[in-house]
Amino acid sequence: MVDATTDSLAIRVRDLSLWYGDFQALFNIDLDVKKGIVTSLIGPSGCGKSTFLRSVNRITERLGYVRTEGQIKVLGENILADDVELIQVRKKIGMVFQRPNPLPLTVRENVLFAWRLVHGKGTKEQTDEIVEQSLQQVLLWDRIKDRLGDVATSLALEEQQKLCIARLLPVQPEVLLMDEPCSALDPAATAAVEELIWKLREQYTIMIVTHNMAQARRASDECVFMLMGKIIEHRPTDEMFLAPEHQETADYIEGRYG
């Protein structure tokens, strides 16, 4: 396990278990995720890595039949506590999905959507600045600054996914969760999005689920290996890929099962 002092932690999970109806998907997860780095979650299909990621901004519970026990502390506060406002959780902890899912609005309206839910319509100067800044941050501004009025779904997939990241930024999130953000993209677009993730890690704590070993290796500082709803290993990425501690980890990263 990786050691860290409490205030350098973005996420601190203790004894987290999760059930879909009668099926237990997560078993007593303990995990510390440090601030300002990229942590990747790897593991075979169905190992619970996406479920775990989604439970960190409580998007799992919308299904209705999900039961969660334990603690997920984000920035020192347990987001599973009763007095937590879900809307605030979603703002501080942004989520990027597997398939780019821009809203059926213009590029500009997409970037401003979350911001406007908090601040209202805003003046032209305010919103122009937010749109430019956010798109600059995701390295998209120069490419689409003339197409801000276009429908977001008409952009290329790579641009759509970057836009989906950009629209999280105006409400100043602390943590970005990404659920296989590149799996719908071609290799060139994947490289571009990885580059972006790497750039954003200075400002945000990023947790990324990936099926792609090479991607975990290239684009993360620490790596968590999960199997059957449990965390098997959590170490700096280089170490894990060079000398995994557990046999299961070694087998998985060598591609003996997936």
Added chain:
Amino acid sequence: MKFSQTPLDQKNRRNEKLFRMLFMMMAVLLVLPVLAVLSVLIYKGGPALSWDFFITNPTQGMTAGGIWPALVGTMWLVAVALSVSVPLGVSAAIYLSEYAKDNWLTRVINLAIINLAGVPSIVHALFGLGAFVLFFGLGKSILAASLTLAVMTLPEIIVTSREAMQAVPRPFREASWSLGATRWQTIRHIVLPNSGSGILTGIILGVSRTVGETAPIMFTGAAFFLPYMPETVWDQTMAMSLHLFVVATQVPDAPEALPFGVALSLIAMVLTLNTLSIIFRTRLRRKKKW
């Protein structure tokens, strides 16, 4: 030859042609009654139509004159019925599509809607008479007749609106929720703008039905003949559909062109309303963003 036609292939080809022809003929056949109805109406009712026909009162015991009060009356009925059924129906549809979980309450509501859609219009008429005219004491009035019509068109509006909203892909909602939007914010900014055209289709269907229905308004607010125009929703009114019934069956010495003229006007009214809505709908649909 490896690829030459076998007898079985021949049979399959022949069947293919046969069924294609059959289905096409059925489709074409559908158009015929519409054309037939329209041409009979135009042939027999056309001579009765004139500008005066639309803007004058019936005269000489309804054997001459125009349809002005019935035309205005129908517009009253449609407008008042819509102002009740649209807000009610669309709200119910929003609840069913966006909020309702699959539990007994939802199932009861769905069952009620299906049953409401199956109630014959004459039963609606008696219900309207009992509930609105007598029980709520609205008397025979535009209000009572419109409420009856509204109840009758509600299922159509609810079902089509709900389907229009369900057609908005789920990932859009998830994206919106994940950005911290509440359900209502998601409905307002994402779901409604993208289902407007479908909801409007439901309203069109409702309007067409409202214009044509006779039974429900007969007992609740429509009159055979009135010497004055309705001024408030508490007045009785004449209506196109009932007027057609009256001049076709209750006025023995009406010239033949008169009922056909009324019928033609009624159909023209429905078609105009539908055309307007379709234009509006196409414009809304162009706003769709995916």
